[in-house]
Amino acid sequence: MHDRSRKQVADCQENFNYEQDINYTLKMCQWVLKTIGMWPLIYNRTSKLEKLVSIGLLITCFSCLLFFLIPFLYYMFSENNGKVKVKLIASVIFCLACTMKYCFLVLQGAGFKRCILHIERDWRTVNNPNHRNIMLRHVNISKNLNILCAAFLYTAGLSYHAIIPLLSKGKAKANSTGKSLAYPVYDPFFDTKSSPTYEIIFCIQFVTGLIRYSITLGAFSLAVLCVTHICGQIQIQISRLENVIRNKKDKHSDRNAFAIIVRDHAEILRFSKNVEETLGQICLTQIVESTLVICCLLYNTLTEWQNRNMIAVSTYSIYLISFTFNIFIFCYTGEILSEQCSQIGPASYGIEWYNLLPKKAYNLVLLNVVSLYPPKLMGGKIIELSLNTFGAVLKTSVVYFNLLRTLADW
Template sequence: MRTVIGKLAIMDIQRDLNYQYGWTRTIMKYIGIWPEERKWNRPSSYVVLIPFLTMMCFVYAPQTINLPFIIHDLNLVVENLSMATITFTISLMKIVAFWMNGKSLRSLLKCIAKDWATVETKTGRETMINIARITRKIMIGCSMMCQLVVTLYVILRLIFMEYDDNKMFVRGYYPYDTTISPNYELTLIGQAIAGTYSSIIYSSVDTFIAMLILHACGQISNLKNDLREIHSYDKIDLRTKLMKIVEKHNYINRFAETIENCFNIMLLIQMLGCTVQLCFQSFQAIMSDGGKSEQYMIFRITFISYYVVCAMMQMLLYCYVGERLTFESTDIAETAYDCEWYNLPPEIARLLIIIMCRARASPLKLTAGKFCWFTILLYSQVVKTSVSYVSVLYAIKS
C-alpha cells in the first residue's frame, strides 16, 4: 500500500513539473542544452554542437567576416548588426553559459522538485500552481513570438530578393560561390535553420531563467504565509516552526543567489546588446526608403517594429521578474512586522527582528554583471538610452 501511495505521489510531482516547465524542457532537449548529466559516450551530449555549428558557420562567422568590407556604408553596417550579428552573438553566448552551468542548473531543478514534494498546505500548493500557470503562459507566448519573427523575416526576404542585390537571407562572406546551384539553395536552407535555432535558444533560455525566478518568488510567498500564521502554533512548537522559517529563508536566498551567479555576466551582455539592437532597429525603421520595392515598404516597417517590440518584451521579462523578486524578498520584513508578534512570547518575538534585518539588509536581486539590477526603472533607462542613440545615428546619417 505504501509503495502504491509513493508511486502516485511521484506521478503527481512529475505532472506538476511537466506543467511548470515541460514546454521548455522539450525545446531545450531538441537543441541539446537541457541541464542533464553529460557523458562522453552518450550521443545526446553532443546534440548541442548541431545548432552551435549551424549558427556559427551559416550566419555568425560570415556576417562578422563581412563587416570590415561594408564598414564604409552605414546602412549595411546597421543591417548587419541589427538583424543577425547581435542576436546570434547573444544566442551563442547563451549556449555557452547554459552548458558551463549545467551542474548548478541540475541542482536548481532538484530543488524545484523537492519544493513540489514537500509543500504542506493547500494555500502553498495553490500559490505554486498559480506561479506555474504564469510561467507556462510566458514560455509558450515568448516561444511563439520569437518564432514568428523568423517566419516573417524569411517571407519578407523572399519577397524583397527580387528588388535587392542581396539574394540571401542575411548578407555575409562565404568561402565558396553562393550564386550557383546547389550552393545557393543549401546556403539559404542553412541560414533559415540557423535563424530558427537562434530564436529557439534566445526565447527558451530567457523563459527558463524567468521560471526559476518566479519559482523563488512563489516560495517567498509561501514563507510569508507561514510568518502570518506563526501566532497560531502552540508555544511548544513555536521555536521549531521559527527554525523552519529561517532555514526556508536561507534556502530561498541560496536558490536565488545560484541563479544570479550563473547568469549575471550573460545578462549584462544581453542588456548591452539589446540596447544597441533597439537603437539600430529603430534607426532602420526611421531611415527606411521605398526604392524599387516601395509598395512593400509598409510590410518592412511593420516587421522592424514587431522585431523591436519582441526585443523589448524579452528585456521587459527580465525587468519584471527581477523587480518582483526584489519586492517579494523585501516584503518579508513587512510581513514579519505585520504578523501578530505581540501575541508571541518575548524571546520568539525578538527573533523576528533578525528575519526583518536580513530581508531589509540583503534583498534578493537579479543583476546585470553586478553593475545594476533588473527593475522597471532599468527598462525605462534602456529604452531612453536607445532613443538617444537613434538621434546620434540620425545626425550622422544627415
C-alpha cells in the first residue's frame, strides 16, 4: 500500500546535482567514520578493498582501546592514593563510554545505513530550487556544529596527550630520564622510562586518544546529520503548505500537493522513528558519560588551579567546554526534533485554509492531529533528550562534584 501511494504521487523529475549534493552532505561524516573503519558498514557504495581496510581498522581500534582500558582498570584498583584515582577516573569513564559507543555504532550499522539511504533518496528527488536551498542551509548548520565539536575535542586531546607530557619532561630536572606519559598506568608491566618502550607507549596513547575522539565525533556527526535533515524536510513541508493557497485555482495541482505533503510527512515520521531507534543506546551512553566526566573535570580543574598548573587548567577547561558542548548539542537536537515536527500543525492552521473548499480543508485535520504527538529523541527509551535534560545533567554533575570533593578530602 505504501509503495503504491509513492508511485502515484512520486515526482518525475530528479535533482541533477544529486551526486554533488550528497557528497557535500556526507563528506564530514565520511572523513571521521573512515578513520575508525565505520564508513563501509553504513554506506553501500564501497569497494571490497575499502571493506577489507575497514575490518583491519575495526580490529586495530578495538585492540588499542583494550590495550588502554585493561591496564588502566588494573592501575585504578591497585592504586592506594585516592586523589590519583579521582584524577584518572574521568579518563577511564571516557574510554569505557567510547568503547561502548563504538560497539553500538557497529551493531547499529544496518540502522545507520537505512538513514543514509533515506537521506540520499530525499536529495535525489528534490527538484525545487527553494527546497534544495533549505536542505543545503541545514547541511551547513550540521557542518558548522561538527567543526566546533572537532576543534574542542582535538585541541584538548593534543594538549593532554602531547603538550603536557612533553612540558613535564622538560621540567623534570631531578629525574635522570625526565620522561613522562599522559597516563602512567603501564609501570607495573613495562619499564616506561627506557627507550624505545617509552616512545611506543607514548604513540599508542596518542593514537588511542585520537580513536576515542573520532568515535565521539562520529556519533555526534551522525546524530546532527540526521536531525538537521529532518528539520530541513519539515521546513519543506511547511513551504509546500504555504504554496497550496497560491495554487488553489488549479484543482489537480491542489489535490496532488496535498498528497505529496501527507506522503512526505509520513516518511519524515518513519525516518524519525528509525533515527530514534538507531541512536537510542548512544544517546543514553552520552548522557551518563557526560554527567560523570563533567563532574570529574570540574574536580581536576579545581585541583590543578590550586597547584597553579595553568597548562593543565587550560586543558581541563577545554575538555570541560567540549563535553558540555557535546551534551548540549545532543539535548538541543532532541528539543529541535520535537519542536520542528510539531510545527507542521500550526503551519497548516496558519495558512488561508478557510479559502479552500471544505472537502479539501478536511485534509489538514490529519496533519494537525499527528503534530500533537511529535517524535522524540530518547536515550535508550528511558531519558528524553531536551534542554530540561541538559539542565538536569549539569545539576547532577555539580552535585557529584561536591560529593567527590568531600570524599577526596576525607
